[in-house]
Structure formats: C-alpha cells, structure tokens
Amino acid sequence: MTELAAQHCDACRADAPRVSEAELAELMHAIPDWQPVEEEGVLMLRRVFSFRNFKEALAFTNRLGALAEAEFHHPAILTEWGRVTVTWWTHKIGGLHRNDFIMAARTDKLF
C-alpha cells in the first residue's frame, strides 16, 4: 500500500462508501497515534498534539488549515494553550472515508 501520507483526497460524494470495520482496523495501523471516537453516532478520528505554548499551537493550526484548504477537506481544530486537538471525519457521509485516514497521516507530518 502506498504510504497514506503521500496520498491526496479523492473528491467525496454523498454516496461514497464509509470505511468498513475491516478497513478501519487495517487503516488504524497506519496512524497509530489517532483514536477512533464516536459522537452522536458519527465515527471520527481524533489526536491531541502537544506544544510548548499557545503560539506554537496556533502555528500548527495554521499549517493544518493550509493543508485543509489545499485538499478541500476540513477538520475540527481545537486550539488551546499548549495543545491542539484535531478531529477528522467526512460530513457528507456522516462518518469515516479513506480520505480521513490520508488527512490524519498528513496531519502527523505537519507536527
């Protein structure tokens, strides 16, 4: 399998398939620092990144924001003093698409 972080998002349609349980298990191996979390029935990927202060946290938020704009796929980014919590999922399908794993892997590269 080509490394996830080297891949780009596919354009995602509302009828695109969510990842299956088997795919989820396989893909989680590629992004070991992320956790699958469920909120209101929607499965998401989440990771907390730690920083020395607010300025470094905000700088990371901006690097991630640039990546999100470049790929037309946008996470939820919680910026706090010394910490950024990133959550990826695909709104259109109400769950996880392969794109989200690619974006999680690419987020790791920005850290």
Next chain:
Amino acid sequence: MTELAAQHCDACRADAPRVSEAELAELMHAIPDWQPVEEEGVLMLRRVFSFRNFKEALAFTNRLGALAEAEFHHPAILTEWGRVTVTWWTHKIGGLHRNDFIMAARTDKLF
C-alpha cells in the same frame, strides 16, 4: 461602568475570586451573545461565530489568537468550516473571573 471591551485583563492569581452569581447576572447583560456553560464543574463562557467558509473562520481564529497573546489569557478556539466556537474561562481559579467577560466583549469586537 466602563465598557468591558475597552478594558484589559488584570494579572490573575490562583486565589483571585470567581465572579459571584450576582456579578455573573450583571456581566452577562454586557455580552448578550454569550452563554454560560458548565463542563466538569467549571463555569465557562461560550459563543459560536459563523463565517462564509473555512478561510474566514481561520482568519478570525488568528485575530483572536493575537488578542489572547497580547493579554496573556487564552481561550479554547474550535475552528471548523464556516464556524468558530470560542470558550473563555480562567484555568487558575477553575471558573469565571471578570477577565473572562472583558475578553468575551473584546472577542465580539473582532467579529
């Protein structure tokens, strides 16, 4: 009362008083678009700001980040496509200080 948005944060000590219920009721009048919310026993102020897209949301996050750095008081900023959720509270006292109301009022001015 001097307009909240024209004020600056006082340096906040761990033994600084939380706002009383009477002060809370008074101060909420000055920031009508904010809601008091309680998370794990900690009272906070929260407002959701709406934007046309991700880029505008992230620009607001950066304006708010600059204010936070200038005042040495930092909120939680959740940046999403078209929306920024801002939460103010004072970590040192585990609740709301007058500073948080000043910062909420100043956040409104950045919108």
